[in-house]
Amino acid sequence: MNIALLTDTWHPFTNGVITHIEVLAEGLRSLGHQVLILASDPHTKHHYVDHEGVLHCPGFTLKRIYGYGIAFPFSFERLKILKAFNPDVIHIHNEFGMGTFGMLASRKLKLPMVYTLHTAYDDYLHYLAPKPFIPITKALSHGYVRLLANYSSITTGPSEKAAAYLKATKVTTPFYYIPNSVDLQRFDTNNIEPGIRQKIRHQYNIPDGHLTAIFVGRLGKEKSVETLLDLWKSSIQTNAPFCLMIVGDGPERDHLEQITMDAGIAHQIIFTGKIPYENMPQYYAAADVFVSASLTEMMSISLLEAQAMGLPVLQRLDQQSRNQVIDHVNGFVYSNAAEFEAHLKAFGQLSSLEWHDWQTRCRNHVARQGAEDLANHLLELYRQACGTK
Template identity: 30%
Template sequence: MNIGLFTDTYFPQINGVGTSTYTLAKELRSLGHNVYIFTPTDPKNVLENEQGVIRMPSMPCIFIHQYRFGVVYSPKTLKKIAKLHLDIIHTQTEFSLGIFGKTLSKAFGIPMVHTYHTMYEDYVHYIVNGALITKSMSHSFSRIFCNFARECIAPTAKVKDSLLQYGVTKPIHIIPTGINIDKFRKTNYPMADTLKLRSSFGLNQNHKVILVLGRIAKEKSIDVIVNSMPEIFQNEPDARLLIVGDGPGRAALEKQVNSLEITNRVVFAGAKPWNEIGKYYQLGDIFVSASISETQGLTFVEAMAAGLPIVAKKDESIEGVIKNDETGIVFETDDTLAIKILDILKDNKKRNYLAKNGAVFAENISAEVFGKSVETVYKNVLETYEGSAMQLHLSHHGIQGIYRRAECSLIKIKRKNRKLKHIALKPAKAVIKYIEDKNENGGTHNDF
């Protein structure tokens, strides 16, 4: 199969969607498929000749400047895509590249599968503090986008249940993202290298390192962890907090650390390349997360594979991953977090027990199973797809219909936000222009 993965976020950005897309592409290629990743350009990307990665023109996202928003997809770009002869379009996100993939699917009769990675109701605060787009609007947006796909994929039961509540009626498969276990195994990292890396952050062998790894943002609730640190440092003087990652919430978090007067015991390591992230897990003694906005929480499985005991806040997304007192420790209220962390730091036997059980669990979340499961969905979609190859010779009314559907796919964004609306419609305009050009030359679907 020729498979197109469309995502608004990818390396060098470090997040679950980028990791999942990379892993899926790698596994599908190992199964003999041709996979192409469509994603925005990124000024921070230093890699050249990325295998199967097609970078689309972009600009900084209006609301989250660390992210890029795809813009201006020209007819020339479409001609390049035409030569790939895509059999399946698999969208990983719902905005610029997702809309582009959706528009291509509708215009050219290519079946689309969609993976719902992000609980947008937890992110509406980024857009004018939730005043412009409400949680209810995010539900409607998700429903409209998912119901366009032939079939959907959810990484956890929590996500599937949410989509059903939103009104999604298409088949939803629960397929957890797998990971490459070898990348995180402690045995693959010499102790001397780990101690040297620790030392570069001012950490010695005697320090008990509490590791937080991932995007620094409000919805990740890292502030809850920081708030628990004074009590922990008072009772465990050798404890240190290491935060690996970056994001829009970093400045506020640094300010919080300063106000609590714990700067000498908290280390901000910054964002690290994904291909090196495995060695940073080796720096921790325990892994902690207070987030309840996860759709799957890949970092939990990665930490388990690295042999770290986990402390996490109770949430539906981790119910199938973290079993309290077996594969990790679960806390329910923020005021109990410090006690939970101290309990593990002071009990070596319990720490080793949790780490061992977690490592065994991680072995079962393989990338290979992930790839084969998604392949099965593709095959089912292609077998049941009833849409015949759509002719490019569309009437003007049909072209305008595609334009209107693309417009609706960004939900009912208020008219006053014309800039965002205009940017989102550029993918549809490019497809329309390409169709019109092909019509003038008597082109058909087979040309695409």
């Protein structure tokens, strides 16, 4: 099949949508299919296809949303390039400019469209509008999602949260649960050079023997890193042999660093800033446990990457994502500071053999969530969609 994947977010940014598309494209190509990625690029004035098969589409920058780009919603040149690719199906991964273009191109070329919802936008409206305008912005965003989803042949999402969001926006198109995937070749402990773990730990002055928890993600309000720090402050003694490595950057970083200083826990908390994606396996290898307090994730790809690297997970209870972490299998779900403390301290007391067992279980838990697994899931839906148009 020839498959067009459309997105408004692309490199040099790093986020779950970009990673999902890259893993999907890798899986589709490895199975013998042709893929054209269409991505917005506010830094180009002309459409062009790069050496990785990505069509860069002119657009503009959204300063309120991390400087992401949004493509202009229609272009005859873009449509001409897409038509020459001769796609069998159009698969949109963002709403905005590329989502609108995908819908218009689908109609013009008489092609089926598949729509994956990656984000429950109600949790991100503060980036789009001042507080007094949140209600009307919410209504408008629901209407736009409903328009795209009800036009699509099929909708997909990586969690119950996606299904609930689409239901709340009164979408009637069939929904299919497709779990996110992870690049199992990149995130493989066998590819970590000896000494890397100690090198990174020494770089950040992590004492030998200290249990190191890691959070990876954008430092925005929606990620609840402040909640994670509050949990740490109220449950971990300041002289305990634990530290927390926070990998990522964002608008909340200065505020979060100030919290650690005011709470007297700055010596236990490490802010690494943004780390190049190709170096992320090394940072997971330097840690012992992945922790998160976020309730906005559909299915965190960093959570999957951590497990692929053998890290158990401590995840705050989220009823709509409760099947992603199974107690005693790939980690634990916690509801309060006491549970967070108990689980973290239990990990700190594990023997080498017990750690090995945990690492094996975590890797096995995501072993069927690789690139080809994702591609096969979606190929079945692509074929189904092609039968409906």
